[in-house]
Amino acid sequence: GAGVSQTPSNKVTEKGKYVELRCDPISGHTALYWYRQSLGQGPEFLIYFQGTGAADDSGLPNDRFFAVRPEGSVSTLKIQRTERGDSAVYLCASSSDSQETQYFGPGTRLLVL
């Protein structure tokens, strides 16, 4: 069956630009998570959705970051006024519920020049 998919796989942008990163979770998974992974580090939690609502956005670094999941399936992570420090791999994961195994997508590699 299909796993978690993310688009684009790579994104290069200029400082100050706006970017959107998309995540398609495993079909039927109600829980969706965004993580950020810097080079040489483990993933760090950003935000968690249960259904359509963001149940916990405490990991978002600042108000330039925002995520939505309007229909409880696909999610979009939005970054405004990108900075060079935003360069990282952005990972999406989904699970059948919040206490079950999280399955990760391939990630979007964001480079801010």
Next chain:
Amino acid sequence: GESVGLHLPTLSVQEGDNSIINCAYSNSASDYFIWYKQESGKGPQFIIDIRSNMDKRQGQRVTVLLNKTVKHLSLQIAATQPGDSAVYFCAENRGDYKLSFGAGTTVTVRA
């Protein structure tokens, strides 16, 4: 602060030998632990998990051991193969939905 960490950042192992990757955690309230494998340019891939009411769990060629007394977790890979070369992360779930990852151990399999 509380964290999940791996004892060694790198591990070199001869093909066919067994590998042991270690992980220490500090939050005694954690009740769920997961091992992920991440190959270059890919997302973390689930390997095996274990809940705090168990001390051992086996999968295909992999075994996870949990020692709650010393807050230690290990992943054993039997008969290591070239395809096992990757970065391995232990992750800790502290009773909610957030996973807390260590920095990872890079495993290199020598032919």
